[in-house]
Amino acid sequence: xxxxxxxxxxxxxxxxxxxxxxxxxxxxxxxxxxxxxxxxxxxxxxxxxxxxxxxxxxxxxxxxxxxxxxxxxxxxxxxxxxxxxxxxxxxxxxxxxxxxxxxxxxxxxxxxxxxxxxxxxxxxxxxxxxxxxxxxxxxxxxxxxxxxxxxxxxxxxxxxxxxxxxxxxxxxxxxxxxxxxxxxxxxxxxxxxxxxxxxxxxxxxxxxxxxxxxxxxxxxxxxxxxxxxxxxxxxxxxxxxxxxxxxxxxxxxxxxxxxxxxxxxxxxxxxxxxxxxxxxxxxxxxxxxxxxxxxxxxxxxxxxxxxxxxxxxxxxxxxxxxxxxxxxxxxxxxxxxxxxxxxxxxxxxxxxxxxxxxxxxxxxxxxxxxxxxxxxxxxxxxxxxxxxxxxxxxxxxxxxxxxxxxxxxxxxxxxxxxxxxxxxxxxxxxxxxxxxxxxxxxxxxxxxxxxxxxxxxxxxxxxxxxxxxxxxxxxxxxxxxxxxxxxxxxxxxxxxxxxxxxxxxxxxxxxxxxxxxxxxxxxxxxxxxxxxxxxxxxxxxxxxxxxxxxxxxxxxxxxxxxxxxxxxxxxxxxxxxxxxxxxxxxxxxxxxxxxxxxxxxxxxxxxxxxxxxxxxxxxxxxxxxxxxxxxxxxxxxxxxxxxxxxxxxxxxxxxxxxxxxxxxxxxxxxxxxxxxxxxxxxxxxxxxxxxxxxxxxxxxxxxxxxxxxxxxxxxxxxxxxxxxxxxx
Numbered sequence: 127x128x129x130x131x132x133x134x135x136x137x138x139x140x141x142x143x144x145x146x147x148x149x150x151x152x153x154x155x156x157x158x159x160x161x162x163x164x165x166x167x168x169x170x171x172x173x174x175x176x177x178x179x180x181x182x183x184x185x186x187x188x189x190x191x192x193x194x195x196x197x198x199x200x201x202x203x204x205x206x207x208x209x210x211x212x213x214x215x216x217x218x219x220x221x222x223x224x225x226x227x228x229x230x231x232x233x234x235x236x237x238x239x240x241x242x243x244x245x246x247x248x249x250x251x252x253x254x255x256x257x258x259x260x261x262x263x264x265x266x267x268x269x270x271x272x273x274x275x276x277x278x279x280x281x282x283x284x285x286x287x288x289x290x291x292x293x294x295x296x297x298x299x300x301x302x303x304x305x306x307x308x309x310x311x312x313x314x315x316x317x318x319x320x321x322x323x324x325x326x327x328x329x330x331x332x333x334x335x336x337x338x339x340x341x342x343x344x345x346x347x348x349x350x351x352x353x354x355x356x357x358x359x360x361x362x363x364x365x366x367x368x369x370x371x372x373x374x375x376x377x378x379x380x381x382x383x384x385x386x387x388x389x390x391x392x393x394x395x396x397x398x399x400x401x402x403x404x405x406x407x408x409x410x411x412x413x414x415x416x417x418x419x420x421x422x423x424x425x426x427x428x429x430x431x432x433x434x435x436x437x438x439x440x441x442x443x444x445x446x447x448x449x450x451x452x453x454x455x456x457x458x459x460x461x462x463x464x465x466x467x468x469x470x471x472x473x474x475x476x477x478x479x480x481x482x483x484x485x486x487x488x489x490x491x492x493x494x495x496x497x498x499x500x501x502x503x504x505x506x507x508x509x510x511x512x513x514x515x516x517x518x519x520x521x522x523x524x525x526x527x528x529x530x531x532x533x534x535x536x537x538x539x540x541x542x543x544x545x546x547x548x549x550x551x552x553x554x555x556x557x558x559x560x561x562x563x564x565x566x567x568x569x570x571x572x573x574x575x576x577x578x579x580x581x582x583x584x585x586x587x588x589x590x591x592x593x594x595x596x597x598x599x600x601x602x603x604x605x606x607x608x609x610x611x612x613x614x615x616x617x618x619x620x621x622x623x624x625x626x627x628x629x630x631x632x633x634x635x636x637x638x639x640x641x642x643x644x645x646x647x648x649x650x651x652x653x654x655x656x657x658x659x660x661x662x663x664x665x666x667x668x669x670x671x672x673x674x675x676x677x678x679x680x681x682x683x684x685x686x687x688x689x690x691x692x693x694x695x696x697x698x699x700x701x702x703x704x705x706x707x708x709x710x711x712x713x714x715x716x717x718x719x720x721x722x723x724x725x726x727x728x729x730x731x732x733x734x735x736x737x738x739x740x741x742x743x744x745x746x747x748x749x750x751x752x753x754x755x756x757x758x759x760x761x762x763x764x765x766x767x768x769x770x771x772x773x774x775x776x777x778x779x780x781x782x783x784x785x786x787x788x789x790x791x792x793x794x795x796x797x798x799x800x801x802x803x804x805x806x807x808x809x810x811x812x813x814x815x816x817x818x819x820x821x822x823x824x825x826x827x828x829x830x831x832x833x834x835x836x837x838x839x840x841x842x843x844x845x846x847x848x849x850x851x852x853x854x
Contacts, residue, residue: 132204132205132206132253133202133203133204133206133207133253133256133257134202134203134204135200135201135202135257135260135261135264136151136200136201136203137198137199137200137201138198138199138200138201139197139198139199140164140184140187140188140194140196140197140198140199141188141197142188144184144188144199145181145184145185148180148181148184151180151201151203153180153201153203154180154181154201157178157179158178158203158205158207159176159177159178159207159208159209159211159212160176160177160178160180160201160202160203160204160207160212161174161175161176161201161202161207161212161215161216161219162174162175162176162177162180162183162199162200162201162202163199163200163202163219163223163261163266164187164193164196164198164199165196165197165198165199165200165229165266166195166196166197166198167198168197169195170228170229170230171195171196171229171230171231171232171388172196172223172229172230172231172232173187173193173196173231173232173233174216174219174220174223174231174233175216175233176212176213176215176216178209180201184199192232193232200261200266202215202257204253206249206250206253208243210241210243210244210246211243211246211250211253213241214241214243214246214250214254215250215253215254215257217287218254219254219257220233220285221280221283221285221286221287222258222267222271222274222280223267224279224280224283224285224386224387225269225274225275225277225279225280225283226267226268226269226274227268227269227277227279227386228267228268230386230387230388231285231388232388233285234330234331234334234335235284235285235286235327235330235331235334236331236355255271256777256778257777258271258777259776259777259778259800260776260777260802261777262777262800263776263777263800263801263802263818263820264802270757270758270822272549272550272758273550273757276549276550276551276610278379278382278383278590279382279383279386281608282322282323282326282379282380282383283326283383283387284323284326284327284329284330284331284387286323286327288324288327289320289493289495291491291492291493292320292323292324292327292491294489295313295324295489295491296324296327296328296331297351297354298311298487298489299311299313299324299328299458299489300354300355300358301354302456302458302487303358303361303362303408303456303458304354304357304358304361307484307485308456308485308486308487309455309456309457309483309485309486310451310456310457310458310459310480310483310485310486310487311456311457311458311459311486311487311488311489312459312461312477312480312481312486312487312488312489313458313459313460313461313488313489313490313491314461314462314488314489314490314491315460315462315490315491315492316462316464316465316494316504316664317462317464317465317496317504317660317661317664317665318494318495318496318497318504318664319491319492319493319494319495320491320493320495321412321460321462321491322380322412322413322460322606323495324460324491325369325410325412325458325460326369326380326383326384328410328458329367329369329384329390329394329410330387330389330390331355332358332362332365332367332408333389333390334389362407362408365407365408366404366405366406366407366408367394367406367407367408367409367410368394368395368396368400368401368404368406368409368410369384369394369395369396369410369411369412370396370397370398370400370401370409370410370411370412370414370450371395371396371397371411371412371413371606372397372398372411372413372414372416372417372418372446373413373416373602373605373606374397374585374586375585375586375587375588375602375603375606376412376413376605376606376607377395377396377397378586378587379587379590379606379607380395380412381395398417398418398433398446398449398450399429399430399433399446399449401449401450401453401454402433402436402437402449402453404453405453405454405455406453406454406455407454407455407456408454408455408456408457408458409450409453409454409456409457409458410457410458410460411450411457411458411459411460412460412606413460413465413605413606414447414450414459414460414461414472414477415461415462415463415465415466415471415472415477416465416466416467416471416605417445417446417447417450417471417472418430418445418446418470418471418472419444419445419446419470419471419472419473419476420434420441420442420444420445421469421470421643421644422468422469422470422639422640422641422643422644423470423640424640433449434449437449437452437453439452445472445473445476446472447459447472447476447477447480448476451480459477459480461477463477464657464660464661465605465657465661466654466657467601467605467641467654467657467658467661468638468640468641468654469641469643469644469645469650469654470640496608496664496665496667497527497664497666497667497670498524498526498527498667498668499522499524499526499527499529500524500526500527502522502524503522503524503527503529504664506522506529507660507663507664508660510683510686510687511629511656511659511660512629512656513627513628513629513682515685515686521685521686521687521688522686522687522688523688527668527669527670528611528668528669528670528671529669529670529672529687529688530669530670530671530672530687530688530689530690531671531672531673531674531680531683531684531687531688531689531690532671532672532673532690533680533689533690534673534690535574535575535577535615535673536576536577537690538613538671538672538673538690539554539577539613541613541671541690542554542595542611542613542671543595545610545611545668545669546595546611547760548850549610549611549668550610551589551608551609551610551611552595552609552610552611552612552613553589553594553595553599553604553609553611553612553613554579554597554598554599554613554614554615555598555599555600555601555604555612555613555614555615555662555665556572556598556599556600556614556615556616556617557601557614557615557616557617557619557620557636557655557658557659558600558601558617558619558636558637558638558641558658559615559617559618559619559620559635559636559637559675560572560581560617560637561637562581562637564580564581564583565581571598572598572615574615574675579597579598580596580597580598581597581598581599581600582594582597582598582599582600582603583597585602585603588603588604589603589604589607589609598615601658601661601662604662604665605661607665608665608667609665609666609667610666610667610668610669611666611668611669611670611671612662612663612665612666612669612670612671613671613672613673614659614662614663614670614671614672614673615673615675616659616672616673616674616675616676616679617635617675617676618632618635618675618676619631619632619633619635619636619637619655620632620655620659620676620679621676621678621679622676622678622679622681622682623678624678624682629652629656629679629682630652631648631651631652631655633648633651636651636655641654671690672687704732705732705734706741707734707735707737707739707740707741708732708733708734708735708741709732709733709735709741709742709745709746709747709766710725710730710731710732710733710746710747711730711731711732711733711746711747711748711764712724712725712730712746712747712748713731713748713749714748714749714792714794714796715749715751715792715794720783720785720795721783721796721842721844733747733764733851735747735766735851736851739766739848739849739851742768744768744769744771745766745767745768745769745848746766746767746768746769746845747764747765747766747767747851748764748765748767748781749762749763749764749765750762750763750765750798751791751792752789752790752791752792753791753823753824753825753828754791754797754798754799754821754822754823754825754828755779755798755799755821755822755823756822756823756824756825757822757823757824758779758822759779759798759847759850760850763850763851764850764851765798765847765848765849765850765851766847766848766849766850766851767781767844767845767846767847767848768845768846768848769844769845770843770844770845770846774803775801775803775843775846776801776802776803777800777801777802778800778801778846778847779798779799779800779801779822779846779847780798780799780800780801780819780843780844780845780846780847781796781797781798781843781844781845781846781847782796782797782798782799782801782819782841782842782843782844783795783796783841783842783843783844784796784797784840784841784842785840785841787831796844797819797831798847799819799820799821799822799831800819800820800821800822801817801818801819801820801843802817802818802819802820803816803817803818816832816833816834817832817833818830818831818832818833819831819832819833
């Protein structure tokens with residue numbers, strides 16, 4: 127099915143005249159399910175909705191004081207739409223437009239659809255992607271779906287569809303806030319179970335007017351949930367609340383997220399020491415296992431003592447957890463004892479004491495949302511690091527997750543950089559087995575064989591910093607963050623005792639001074655170091671790569687982790703040696719003639735495709751050079767295209783042959799760009815009024831190529847981009 131021909135996007139001015147103009151739209155008059163976007167570029171606000179009664183809905187919006195400030199409506203219609211499809215597309219648009227960052231949404235965050243329906247994945251996801259590309263070509267959105275998927279604004283957005291487990295957790299938290307007998311709620315869950323998402327979701331919920339709520343997601347319990355929300359808004363009409371984040375790097379990231387959400391602001395995200403001046407109705411603490419006590423605090427000792435004194439607490443026995451309890455009328459603590467990584471962290475016993483109080487309720491999150499290996503991978507890591515395998519236990523295997531051990535650090539670094547080029551957010555991290563000497567010197571910190579590396583050059587938001595792909599992060603710069611692929615270097619501070627069949631620690635090789643001092647037993651140090659590696663091994667969404675310095679530990683891991691096998695590169699094969707699953711390869715950078723001439727040449731070459739791309743007769747491969755499309759296609763990539771068969775190409779990446787112009791990157795008459803066309807319609811049909819070929823580049827000097835009527839006959843769409851095969 128041609129997904130583009132299955133929908134239409136029409137733009138209208140959003141004013142009282144709109145209702146009259148809607149009369150000519152068959153989908154509006156026919157009461158078809160449709161999706162719409164209200165927006166205003168000046169105030170940078172938007173609202174997304176779906177309806178079967180657009181006339182009534184727009185009439186209501188025009189009377190709404192917040193929505194009638196918007197100036198444009200884009201109506202998305204299709205004869206393929208049903209109610210399930212429009213709910214799904216509405217939900218996706220809300221989530222991705224919020225992550226795009228160009229507009230703050232007026233939507234509430236309750237009621238996003240998350241259900242399965244007929245051909246949801248087979249047809250409607252492709253329709254949504256094509257809709258998004260057209261919205262991007264028209265400037266309504268600015269980023270690709272892939273870019274948004276990697277952004278913190280999307281990952282930590284409150285516009286998420288909650289699972290049954292998360293909904294239950296939300297309801298329990300709300301009931302706790304309403305109960306006179308409950309003061310503290312502790313939400314326990316391992317890394318990747320969605321604790322941060324639930325914390326931010328709660329903030330958006332409590333800072334949204336009840337009239338803006340969309341309760342479609344809670345159909346069965348709609349009345350009960352609405353009653354609960356109404357009670358909550360009545361008790362907390364304008365709550366004083368803050369999100370306390372102990373780690374400064376992650377705190378900076380969440381400040382940026384809050385800044386871009388309607389109803390929230392960066393000042394709501396604070397450090398523990400900032401609770402002193404205000405008594406809060408609600409204090410929410412993310413990563414509460416990282417709240418500190420008076421141990422190994424370095425320069426923070428002075429601040430800790432001053433705050434403790436101000437709050438009239440004994441500095442020697444209290445912790446930041448006590449600050450939270452004293453300053454918040456209600457506390458919600460998101461907690462994971464297994465992510466406590468330093469002796470300065472508040473003791474588990476302090477949380478256990480709080481749990482035992484009659485005014486505390488406990489909720490547990492179990493489902494894994496980050497790593498695609500799921501709960502099975504999480505359990506496997508726990509077994510691996512605690513040496514719980516039976517002798518006949520096989521290695522971890524999953525079609526959805528890469529868990530690989532490398533014998534060569536160079537090969538692991540190359541693999542991480544390859545995934546960075548393909549997916550982004552792929553980083554090297556390591557245990558504290560090397561001193562940070564490059565902080566004050568132009569030297570390297572980590573030297574392994576011929577490989578020389580530096581620790582992270584910045585502390586705040588290192589994961590997203592400019593040079594992070596060439597550096598090595600530590601636990602403090604990665605805890606709380608999502609990555610696509612994590613490459614972990616196990617240092618010489620961690621080894622394996624064959625005779626005892628257990629992991630052991632070598633304290634002399636552990637260089638985190640603040641993480642080592644004041645530790646009384648070797649078991650305590652081992653627990654912290656195991657927690658560090660476990661936390662890092664649960665960062666990667668798509669995969670985790672491992673390199674081990676210690677020979678004994680490497681030998682143990684080899685029994686339980688798949689070994690990396692170097693992939694052979696895709697080989698360009700002469701025509702007379704064509705093999706199965708191969709397609710023609712055309713080198714456009716040296717092309718002297720037209721594409722049709724290239725196809726007819728007997729000496730044309732072939733390329734064997736990887737198994738995930740079944741060869742088709744209308745497919746071919748060429749190399750895309752230059753930086754004009756580097757946000758989508760890295761310079762020098764081998765790309766798979768399919769021959770253009772006509773129809774609309776709006777919002778798609780196309781390979782264009784232009785007889786009168788030469789692309790400076792290709793050095794030939796070919797170019798690759800996003801396609802966008804504007805059409806004129808009259809009694810004789812339609813015709814192009816203008817065609818724009820848009821770059822997608824981090825380099826601003828690349829400009830749109832605009833083709834007017836006189837240019838239309840001098841260019842040809844050769845192919846439609848399918849995917850990147852290889853970054854050379």
